[in-house]
Amino acid sequence: MEEFDSISEGCFLVMPKSARGRPSLKKRKRSYKAINATNSRSSKMKLGDAGFQRLFDGDEPEASMQLRSDSYDNSWRQMKKVLDDVLIETNQSTFDQIEEFVTNAHIPTYASTGTMSLPFHEIPTALVFAGINTPDHDNLFTQIASRLIGSSAQSDMSTPNYVALLQSRDCSNLRITMRNMIEQFLAADVDYDHSDEDVEEEENEDAMELGEDADGSKKPANDQFNLSTMRGRKSRLPNYDMQILDGWYRHVVEKQSNSFSLPNLVVMIQDFESFDPTILEDLFEICSEYRSRLPIVLLIGIATSSNALHQSLSKSALSLLRTEKFWLQQSDVWFNKVIDELFIKPTQSIKLGPRPYKFLLDHFYLFDFSIGSVMASLQFTLMHHYYANPLSILSPMNDTPVSKEMLVKMQEDGLLTADHATHIRMLRSFRTHIDDICEKDPNEALRLLDDDNYLMTEAVPRFLEDLNRHHMLSYAVFEIMTTIQACFPTFAGLRRSKRMLYLELLENEDGLANSEIVRWLVSLVRKMDLEALTGLLKSLSELLLDDNESDSSLWSEGVSDELDYKKKVVGWMERLGMEEVDDDQEEESLGDEVKKTKEEKLPDLDLGRQTKTAKRVKMYIIKKKGGEPVKVSNEIADWIQLIFSRYLGSFVAWPLHELVYYSNIKLHEKSFTPQPRASIQTALGQAQHYINCSCCSSKDVGSIQPTEQDTSILYKLYLECGRMINLYDWFVAFGCVIEREKGNKKVDENEVQARFIRSVAELQFLGFIKATQRKTDHVVRLTWSHT
Template identity: 25%
Template structure:
């Protein structure tokens, strides 16, 4: 079994390559793949910029605060070197985002001042000695870049100053500090929760004893809470620390921000559909909580659209008729949205137009490009409406609090219009008192130009009204419940309830009228903006909403795939021999023609925790050996099947009985 483990690939036989070339060069459905991919790259680079901006925005304030803390601590080290300045950074439970955070923080800290920044993780610090070795290596390697044989070189360098220093002696750092005069040595402990408590304690004690010579600053990343860290450290150690707590923006907030910066962005040319965005968000919430993963998912959606959808060429900026290949328009005519448009035209008996659409390629192309433009407009006003709706709800402090992304996905699915959700919001707008109305207008004013209604005239009017308002109580509209009173009258032993409007003051009346106008305009806007995007012509091009490659690619079910392959090999093989017997029940699908491992696996499923190989053997022979007589072939396949089960980790040897194996996995769990 002499086999090379790692090697550089070299092609084998040239004639095989020739054969391959022939295969790939045959006509391809991917006609304008390069153009489409170029479009994708353009589009994605915009998105990526936005993402970077958002990410930097998201925790810039925290990073700023931490950086300030670091530089501030360097100033007052002279007067109190009693305790190590420590920033306790509460990062939250999503460990995947910790690394990137410290990376960004490091860039910032190094950029700001003459600091040395070192990140330590629990993985590389199983004990104090290794931790210190790593620390020293990381700090000093800034200067002399590759010191590979540290055992060889380090002692030489220091031997003239006295006894040899061991390679985990902080004396190295002191030496280094003498030469480099760093303002601070910032030590970031990325995952303090994963550190052994004793290592942390020893580290703090040691750093403290060196504090008079080396200006340490500790940054401690905490996934749980500062109290938790406090509990793990000894009281004496705690006194060596002078802590300050920093809260980092939690990933779900960042995700929300990212979502509105990318998916729910006013000028996005390609929209991510409701299903897939819901999936991405749900996955974020339930499983990963990782910004990078969100970005990847989004990117993959874009990639799939442009790679697999021939029609996505229409999204190219400034597309001209010449860009298209001959059959592109033809393909567009088969799209469901195109067909329904044609049917609609036929219903309106505009036959001429239909004929033109079907025959005249250029005309169709024009129609389609217009459809793209108008569709994009419609989608961005849908997007604006969703954003505004969520802003309104936020300004009115309505409960339950619904995330913008949720509203957006519902809107994109065409579920908002006519929903109780919208109705409730609008009702509340109608009877909003003047103080909240002012807030609402303010909130709308701050949202950039994506709102078609200009809130400013309303604001002016409102201000005028408020000036005239004699007392400090806010103005109320006629719909406000406080203006209603119920009058009870008893007539002939019957109780009559009648609602009664309280008399409105003049200002209230004017205010009611103002709010009424606002409400009407808004309602009008909503009802025009909240459309069902699926009805747009070329919605297949404008919106990517396919579940299929996305789910499998990000949430694979490898175990299920293997179980399925073994339990129902026909699903994959699609052969004639194995399908014939397949009935409804699980056991009945067993047949001698299936691959040996599949037969064995199905028998394995029926057995208990211990399996007698001898019996398995004879059962296997009974099934596989129906047709053929050659003993060796069967033994061989059986043996191979057994080995494969072992390789897949389905069985393990058992010492309980001779020739028995133990079952280790159960199906479908």
């Protein structure tokens, strides 16, 4: 069977419904063989179609290629979970408030007060301000819907919620909007886990409720609602009638008669600004009419401000809503937490190098503030890392570091070959490591270069373990640095966020060891007084205790002992008396100590002309503290200078850092910062390559062929002009080119003029020309402004 590159050249066999045109058995068997052959080829090319191909010029084992594919799936699944969890955690308080609002929306207030209910019915409405990035609202409102549905499923005591999510692209008119809403509510109650007998029994029960027997005979109809619309049967009511929803809700209430409370119907309008206001006004009016029978709650997503609500809806429609406002967190809060969770913390995941990390920051803060764009960029990073890097099978995955036993097992299974060892020796970090140890330990360098088994099973696990330990220590010192920085809020030069400090850590060759901010911090710590020093030690001790409770891997015994963190902080606190005497006790005992000191030492001191309060404070410091705060501040400064210079170095100093840090930026820039104007210029200048036209091809690149597209002809004439061009001259030149296309035939001037005007309009739309008015002649100005 031939393989075709184009689907238009393929041959498809359509089996006839009737037996008259049925093909013979011989042809059918041959078709089945062809189908089986095609299926076998597609199964063999399954990984290739997914984007993964065998590297090392096709010599990579197929199992290694499969491992790279599985590793990518697992890594992206874990990263996506972190991104979603951070988004939920960021808006946790707002989600709780929305859930509480929906739960208490239909609790009657007149039951306890004894007041009479009003004749009109206001719909409880939550105005959710989700920010200006409307593409990000999909994820946010999906999580809100999952939260409202999941909260009722987790607890039997809470109010169950049925959610219908409406978007403007699916609600072009009122009928489609009503049908979409009703279908979502009815589909939420369908249970697909029943067996065939249960489904048949339910269908018989529905037939009885419809007024029919199981065999199809008519029966007197009753008022009880049926689920025929969900079983695919025809209903007498149109699918956009609210009576269907009313009957379905009464059926749900009867089925949940033993529940604690009645279910709520939540209608979520995701992009309010994109809806037709007339459709929403009619929808609100219909829901208000059914307010006494259906507990409907509205959630309206607003991207701008509440003024959009008042400007779009009429006063009569606004009077039907009982609104309450909720604000979701901005995307930059989520982005900062994502950077902390994925890159700064020592997680077993792929990290970004300096240029991709800076590109991610610039693209987020200077372009779109988009959550979806960040997710797409991170997914692209994982895809390219596992797709193009054969050593990605050694990257830490599934939160499990690479161990010696794991590599030995991979080598026995044939996943690691000599090509992998050769590829490791070609890494720049490995060559730098060999240059560093060739004089100190030449035997080790020679063994790393010659012995593949030693390199893959002994050296690689050691290198990756050292890199992982470097991540843990650098993160611990990074947290100490941000804690000390927070003690000096008045110094503008120290006000740097974590993301910018991390960028400086990646970009500098020496990391933050010799940076300006480190010198500032060390200098300011040396000048701390007693009160500031006490606050600093309290912050450091809180950092130690909080991280021990939340993340035991950060301040593990090995990290704490290597930094000598716990012993030093506790020792400094004891020397300043922070462990023995509290602040309240210190103030109470201050009077007695000053009195005693005054009686014993005051006659021997020359305090000069000072106030009594100053004398008392100075005498207390001299007796109890002496010069201890100065000694402690100098010791803290020396200690932080030591750990900053030792553990805040650059990651490039560690061998095999390419397995963890992704540093390819060219493909990222090409994919996420496209240049449409350059593409348009190339398409207009070389149109034959884009439309696959053979008659327009010419060896002379600058020549203008009359068979080319009109806009391409006009663009090439435009390139021959300066900043200004006369329209009539441009028209005459365009007509001369068109005449060559017609040959000896006469060219209709009206046709040429129409084609010229159309092409000029296209160039003006693309932003190549800008019309200007003059009294003498018709001139257009050529511009390079973007559209």
